[in-house]
Amino acid sequence: MPKIKTKRSAAKRFKKTGTGKFMHFRPCKSHLLTHKTRKRKRNLKKAVCASEAMDRQIKRMMPY
Secondary structure: OOOOOOOHHHHHHOEEOOOOOEEEEOOOOOOOOOOOOHHHHHHHOOEEEOOHHHHHHHHHHOOO
16 A cells, blocks of 8 residues: 655645644734734734644645
């Protein structure tokens, strides 16, 4: 049986924590920033845990 390959795009976007959860950075931080408030942009910097629904998809893409 061959090894299962990791989707490289997912590996670059998500990191696994010690407890097994997946962290990711929020979208909407690359362009059209002039009309977004400072508070909104500041909060977009922070990494967040993926939701349970997203977790299942990520586990399929990253089998390790």
